[in-house]
Amino acid sequence: MKLIDGKLISQQIKAxxxxxxxxxxxxxxxxxxxxVIIVGHDGGSETYVASKVKSCHQVGFxxxxxxFEDTITEAELLAEIEKLNNNPELDGFIVQLPLPKHISExxxxxxxxxxxxxxxxxxxxxxxxxxxxxxxxxxxxxGIMELLKRYEIPTSGKHCVVIGRSNIVGKPIASxxxxxxNPGDSTVTVCHSRTKNLKELTLQADIIIAAxxxxxxxxxxxxxxxxxxxxxGTTRVPSxxxxxxxxxxxxxxxxxxxPKCSYITPVPGGVGPMTIVSLLRNxxxxxxxxxxxx
Numbered sequence: 001m002k003l004i005d006g007k008l009i010s011q012q013i014k015a016x017x018x019x020x021x022x023x024x025x026x027x028x029x030x031x032x033x034x035x036v037i038i039v040g041h042d043g044g045s046e047t048y049v050a051s052k053v054k055s056c057h058q059v060g061f062x063x064x065x066x067x068f069e070d071t072i073t074e075a076e077l078l079a080e081i082e083k084l085n086n087n088p089e090l091d092g093f094i095v096q097l098p099l100p101k102h103i104s105e106x107x108x109x110x111x112x113x114x115x116x117x118x119x120x121x122x123x124x125x126x127x128x129x130x131x132x133x134x135x136x137x138x139x140x141x142x143g144i145m146e147l148l149k150r151y152e153i154p155t156s157g158k159h160c161v162v163i164g165r166s167n168i169v170g171k172p173i174a175s176x177x178x179x180x181x182n183p184g185d186s187t188v189t190v191c192h193s194r195t196k197n198l199k200e201l202t203l204q205a206d207i208i209i210a211a212x213x214x215x216x217x218x219x220x221x222x223x224x225x226x227x228x229x230x231x232x233g234t235t236r237v238p239s240x241x242x243x244x245x246x247x248x249x250x251x252x253x254x255x256x257x258x259p260k261c262s263y264i265t266p267v268p269g270g271v272g273p274m275t276i277v278s279l280l281r282n283x284x285x286x287x288x289x290x291x292x293x294x
Contacts, residue, residue, distance in 0.1 A: 001258050002151075004230075004265045006143070009150050010273035014059050017280055021060040024287070032287035033062040034118065034279075035084055035093035039077065039103070040070030044236070045096045052094075055276050061283065064090075070100040077103060078111050085113040091286040092118030094279070118282035121168070130175045134291040136282045141173040142292070143274025144209065144230055148183040153207075153228055153263055156185035161202050163218070163251070164211035165192045169232050173209055181294050198222075210251035220256040229257060229264045232271050 021031055034056055038049045049065060056063035068077065077095075084093045093116055095108050109117075114124040120138035128135035137145075148155060160177045164170035170190060177186040186207065191198050193212075202208055202222040210218045211232035223229065233251030241247065250267030258264050265271055285291055 001261050002263050004147050004151055004263050004270060006147060006265060006270040006273045009147060010277040012150075013146070013277045013281070014055070017277075017284055018059040020284060025060070029287075030089075031060050031062050032091050032283050033064070033089060034283045035064040035066060035090055036096060037066045037068070037077075037080065037084075037093065038096045039068045039072060039099055042098065045098070049096055052276055052279065055280060059280055061280065072103075074103045074107065077108065081108065081111045085111075085116060090116065092116045092283045094119045116286060118279055118286055120172075120282065126167070126172065129172060132179050132181075132294045134293045136285070137176070137278075137292050138168060138172050139275045139278035139282070140169050140211075140232060140271060141176050142278040142281070143271055144173055144232070145176055145183050146278070147230070147265070147271070147274060148228075151263060153183070155183040155207065158186050158206035159189070159204055160186040160207040160209065161189045161191060161205035162209045162211065163191045163198070163202070164209075164213070164232070165190055166211065169211040173211065177207075177209075179294055212251055214251055215249040216251070216253040218252040218257060220253065220260055223257050223260050225260050226262045227260065229261050230271065231265050231267050234267060234272060 025031055036049050036052055038045055053063050053065055084090055097105060099105050099108060109121045110123065112122055114122040117125055117136055120136040125135040129137055162170055162174045174188045174190045177184055177188050189201055191201055199222050203224050205227055207228045209230045213233055213235060215235045215237055229252055231250035231252040234248050236246045237249045238245060239247035248268045
């Protein structure tokens with residue numbers, strides 16, 4: 001069993017991005033500029049945003065954090081998004097989800113100029129990705145593909161089972177694993193809460209991508225010997241072992257599944273660190289006037 005170290009790979013990519021930014025600035029270009037909008041005071045969201053801002057500074061990006069109280073109206077937020085769309089000094093921006101209930105997340109996503117949509121959530125980017133056209137690929141699926149690539153894990157012709165069908169992870173990673181690319185070229189099965197014979201399907205899988213948000217859902221009896229397991233789950237569960245009183249748990253029962261795997265990602269330290277790095281890569285592409293090409 002080999003551990004897929006997302007923390008290590010993310011540090012390597014950050015170093016690569018920092019070098020490229022240095023070279024850009026040396027030729028007289030401005031550093032890439034990423035803005036993050038956050039609404040309200042959700043603890044998890046505030047932690048993520050702080051981490052994104054810190055990562056921007058580490059690679060030499062300019063970053064702007066724009067915070068609003070959760071009393072902001074949908075119309076006011078959409079007006080703020082339009083300002084960012086029209087700001088020529090800004091390469092990309094994201095709106096941190098979740099949003100308060102009175103604001104439509106879908107309306108917000110669609111209001112973002114797809115050319116600045118470094119989260120890769122806009123329907124234009126999602127649609128282009130699904131048919132293999134250049135686009136911004138959403139951060140978590142992009143990070144997973146990068147891990148498979150850097151660990152040289154064979155995917156061509158392999159049976160990949162994705163557990164979860166969210167618009168943020170499940171659907172896009174299934175689409176990416178089907179593309180005629182490396183990594184990619186897999187036969188993909190998508191399972192979800194209504195799948196009847198889930199265990200039967202996961203036992204056939206060469207690669208399992210667990211992205212359903214249910215702690216320790218995938219157990220050893222669901223995994224065949226030698227499978228590759230990518231754990232996307234990050235659920236905060238109460239714990240007496242940590243100062244915070246919480247710990248992160250993945251969708252995979254790691255201790256019992258890991259011995260059966262050829263490769264596995266831990267939680268934390270697997271897919272998580274790659275998500276922010278993918279966002280930085282998309283912002284760098286935007287600053288260069290480029291997009292991800294398949």
